[in-house]
Amino acid sequence: MKEVELKIVANVKVGKDVFLMRLRGDCTEIHNSGEFINIDLPNFYLRRPFSVCDFSYDYVDILYKVVGQGTKYMTTLSIGTKVKALIGLGNGFQIKRGKPLLIAGGIGIAPMISLAKAYNELGIQPTLLYGARTKEDLVLIDTLSELCHIMLCTEDGSIGFKGNIVQLLQKINPEFDYYYACGPMKMLEALAKTNSNGCVSLEARMGCGFGACMGCSIQTTKGYKRVCKEGPVFPANEVIF
Ligand SMILES: Cc1cc2nc3c(=O)[nH]c(=O)nc-3n(C[C@H](O)[C@H](O)[C@H](O)COP(=O)(O)OP(=O)(O)OC[C@H]3O[C@@H](n4cnc5c(N)ncnc54)[C@H](O)[C@@H]3O)c2cc1C
Ligand code: FES
Numbered sequence: 001m002k003e004v005e006l007k008i009v010a011n012v013k014v015g016k017d018v019f020l021m022r023l024r025g026d027c028t029e030i031h032n033s034g035e036f037i038n039i040d041l042p043n044f045y046l047r048r049p050f051s052v053c054d055f056s057y058d059y060v061d062i063l064y065k066v067v068g069q070g071t072k073y074m075t076t077l078s079i080g081t082k083v084k085a086l087i088g089l090g091n092g093f094q095i096k097r098g099k100p101l102l103i104a105g106g107i108g109i110a111p112m113i114s115l116a117k118a119y120n121e122l123g124i125q126p127t128l129l130y131g132a133r134t135k136e137d138l139v140l141i142d143t144l145s146e147l148c149h150i151m152l153c154t155e156d157g158s159i160g161f162k163g164n165i166v167q168l169l170q171k172i173n174p175e176f177d178y179y180y181a182c183g184p185m186k187m188l189e190a191l192a193k194t195n196s197n198g199c200v201s202l203e204a205r206m207g208c209g210f211g212a213c214m215g216c217s218i219q220t221t222k223g224y225k226r227v228c229k230e231g232p233v234f235p236a237n238e239v240i241f
Contacts, residue, residue, distance in 0.1 A: 002029040015139035032092025033114030038209040051111040063110040098177030105183025116147035192236035
């Protein structure tokens with residue numbers, strides 16, 4: 001973990017209420033997809049956690065959905081603004097050999113770009129199942145299509161399979177060795193109950209973001225664990241939903 005000052009170099013709307021922000025600075029402490037950063041917004045009490053969407057040694061991208069005052073304020077931040085952030089937080093995804101299946105619901109797509117890139121670097125193009133309520137909620141399809149074999153689903157049928165991710169998974173029954181999932185808790189729970197050979201990236205309300213306050217603890221089969229420290233990625237069969 002490291003506290004750094006990052007400069008906003010892009011902050012663009014990429015979908016309905018969804019923005020892609022690039023922050024430039026010392027990002028050498030970010031090592032894995034699935035990690036998160038915690039941004040200190042001036043005049044907001046707690047830092048806001050966001051998954052690493054893409055990263056290199058000198059930048060990190062986050063994909064954020066406007067849901068409350070903090071994320072609304074972020075949309076107003078202009079290029080050149082400097083923000084403080086804790087980076088290198090959380091365990092991140094463990095890259096496993098074999099055939100991966102990436103599963104994302106809604107803004108749960110955020111960590112899948114860096115994960116897909118990591119697999120592409122190994123010469124593996126993963127399959128991605130990506131779902132949302134409606135077509136406008138699906139973002140960065142062009143970028144994702146270059147990295148993944150992508151299958152879309154929407155609950156209203158406006159694009160792709162009509163239904164949710166779990167129904168899509170049951171219908172197509174893809175061949176895979178290990179899955180990586182991020183999205184709404186209900187989706188992760190349904191996945192974990194039907195497929196144990198994967199991991200889920202969880203969200204929890206956070207205080208400190210680095211393991212000190214226990215505010216983000218969840219129950220697992222191995223006792224209480226902190227989403228910010230032992231997670232946010234957990235084996236699907238360990239989480240007690
Ligand atoms: C590990 C992790 C990774 C995340 N990655 C992303 C991401 O890539 N993209 C994205 O859009 N969102 C992500 N979130 C959720 C994001 O942190 C919240 O949407 C954001 O903090 C909301 O802030 P707000 O001020 O707009 O909302 P408010 O509701 O006004 O926030 C009030 C407080 O609740 C917290 N909070 C609100 N919603 C959540 C939530 N869903 N999870 C955790 N804390 C929350 C806020 O941080 C803040 O402290 C992630 C959360 C976690 C824990
Ligand atoms: S947020 Fe403080 S321990 Fe996780």
